[in-house]
Amino acid sequence: MKRKVNIKDVAARAKVHPSTVSRVMNPETRSMVSERVADRVAQIASEMGYARSPLASGLRTGRTFTIGVIIPDLSNPIFPPIVRGIERTLSAEGYIAILADSDNSQKGERAIFDSMKSRHIDGLILATARLQDPVVMDCIDEQLPLVLVNRTTDTHDVTEVINNDELGIQMAITHLVELGHTQIAFLGGPQNTSTGRDRYQAFLEIARTGQFQLDPELCVNCAAFTEAAGHIGMLGILAQNKPFSAVVAANDLLALGCYDALDEHDLSCPGDVSVTGFNDMPYADRLSPPLTSVHIPLDELGVQAANLLLAEIRDYHVPRVTKRLDPKLVVRGSTAAA
Amino acid sequence: MKRKVNIKDVAARAKVHPSTVSRVMNPETRSMVSERVADRVAQIASEMGYARSPLASGLRTGRTFTIGVIIPDLSNPIFPPIVRGIERTLSAEGYIAILADSDNSQKGERAIFDSMKSRHIDGLILATARLQDPVVMDCIDEQLPLVLVNRTTDTHDVTEVINNDELGIQMAITHLVELGHTQIAFLGGPQNTSTGRDRYQAFLEIARTGQFQLDPELCVNCAAFTEAAGHIGMLGILAQNKPFSAVVAANDLLALGCYDALDEHDLSCPGDVSVTGFNDMPYADRLSPPLTSVHIPLDELGVQAANLLLAEIRDYHVPRVTKRLDPKLVVRGSTAAA
């Protein structure tokens, strides 16, 4: 590999001291140098193809312009758009993202976090938060800028960009009730995540207002937000042999697992059972049947998370905020009149 | 932020010289230290929560255990599985991935590459290769380990993990011919990518063997591998007002655009027109209609790319290889007898 030109090379050619070159190349200190010298140095630097080494400056300053991003499962289609929003926003500000997929494992998450810490990331975006999350606590302890996206925690004073889950479940139920459904099942997610818990609680809460008949045995919380878990969960509901005409799923992948289970029982959707999803994942409109789902602005989630993180990096003492984006219901072919 | 413990702190506590600690903590040099001392130092280091700083050692050694990964479009569902395979393989070996989405732009690609270079990546995995690709040339010039995935270039002597496109197109056509189709249209991709060109050439080549009637006006190459481009391309084919009963699309997203165009012309799939895709993207089986597609082992593509890159990093002079994985056809509901 060719040797890269460094600050000294540029200094020698420009006949100034390396520190002057350093000041010129750093936007934050450029104003300390007279414009004439600055222009000349910048010119020469660019001619020589000089590029600052973030490694060296990071070692000196403790800032690396690198952000960690931890995702629970990149094969869940809701995450690529979020990652994209994050990545686009960060790179526009000169930051890069190091991405890791924890594969839904707490242990993996911890290992990834340690590895990222050792690499001196300037901040972390976490899409894997559990209600009790050691990684979140660590970040707070160590004063590492942190933003949660999609999921939140029980720990307070953390910046987060999440969805209004109560509202989303409300919309799904209202839609089904308007279609005449009175017996509605619920296919929930893991109860150690905020999305799992909050959507379940919202379902129970709304049931109490008497809009439909709640049967606790028709409520099953799955072990993971995956098709396989949804499939198993739905088989559990069907095994009750109780009447119901609609299912509210806490996530689109669960809804897909639900499709499979209905299929196996020769039940048609929406003919026999209406199904609503949650997240409106990419291609939800092209599924068979097209999935009625609660739409979340995924890219926007990523963009806002990145921006909030950048603000926190620039000044660690900015107030912690919770951005709760409002979803909207997208009605498609998986729901029909009772 | 708390100060991290460094090599000197450990040395002081263990009453050895910092260089001894360094040797102990580095797997490659640990054998230089007597076992007794090594064990004691390792013990103390772990008690103190010491972690090597890849920044500092990277500065000294020029190796950062960081790999760049450039993807053309993360919202194309074939890439998340590839990225996952890459990421899993790299992290098992202590490497991390910095991921960037070039958004299909050559300019973006260049900027990303420069930024990654300045961060001293140890190697690069490129999923964005064009037939003439300046980034590829640069890597060779600078002897930066490089592996292409999914797409290849006209530049020789580059390690790559790609699909057998000829075979894939062959399979799609054979399937359609067996169903009795004789007039087959082709919806291709950008001709400055290997996947675009090779799939198109394969289609033409197989036509020459006389298995079906080739009408050049029924062959359209789209500007990008996206649904929107496929939609436009397919409208172009339909505008010819020529008879055909099947379409071979060079990629699943093009096939989806094709679905839309057929819909607008009140043509049913597979009733009026059969459609085949390419890649077998996640959820292709759940589309409406389920898409017959040429299946590629996406995760495997990523795993192999990562492994080949690691080999090249360990010894830059390993021979460059081309891994061409064989696809298989997955027949679903989008194709039917003519």
Add this chain to the structure above:
DNA sequence: TTGTAGGCGTTATCAC
């Protein structure tokens, strides 16, 4: 406004 000098944490290369 510009130069000087020391250090960020690690490791390669000597010397003992």
Add this chain to the structure above:
DNA sequence: GTGATAACGCCTACAA
């Protein structure tokens, strides 16, 4: 087998 020293490339008090 272990210790000493310098250097990786950059930044920042401080001095001039």
